[in-house]
């Protein structure tokens with residue numbers, strides 16, 4: 001896989017955001033429709049997190065990839081349109097954010113098709129990220145049938161790699177995702193990772209990517225990273241990266257086009 005990047009950049013970084021909003025909870029259990037506090041925290045991602053993130057990306061002149069469940073686009077069309085209007089990539093993230101491993105092949109097909117329909121007025125995604133990063137052989141087959149260029153849900157390498165069916169994989173990892181570190185679920189009991197410790201993890205992984213000259217994906221959620229003191233982490237990450245090296249910040253679509261060219 002590639003170790004050279006456009007404009008002689010020494011590594012490539014994709015900032016990716018999963019805009020689950022209320023859909024993330026409603027897809028897990030319809031009973032969340034009655035849990036207004038949980039839903040309000042999810043909605044914060046749209047009302048406060050997303051505008052902060054978009055402003056920050058504009059300030060740094062970085063284009064990012066936003067994975068949006070179809071149902072989120074139906075609930076918040078203006079917010080999702082703003083993402084596209086500012087030149088960022090919209091990726092497919094299911095419709096009701098249903099985990100592929102929890103539903104049969106027909107329901108998976110419906111998730112993909114309804115997701116496309118809901119996003120159609122805004123964008124036609126070429127990339128897919130499975131809800132909760134659960135992917136089955138049936139999902140991979142469906143991605144191929146629906147003409148996706150790449151997937152970003154698997155963890156079999158830390159460089160872009162090609163799956164058996166020819167699909168490009170832009171891999172992820174839980175340790176680089178803000179949710180397990182910074183999101184707390186009522187009743188769960190375990191503590192947050194300190195923001196500084198999480199930033200250190202992000203920077204250490206960047207330093208290893210720099211040594212390998214590889215591509216690296218960070219995953220975030222607007223309701224998590226979009227809190228005032230946490231969006232500062234993202235600002236600090238970008239500053240730390242740019243201080244150390246000339247890096248190509250690119251959407252997943254741009255990386256996919258480059259590595260397959």
Ligand SMILES: [Zn+2]
Pocket residue numbers: 018019020024093097130131132
């Ligand atoms: Zn998600």
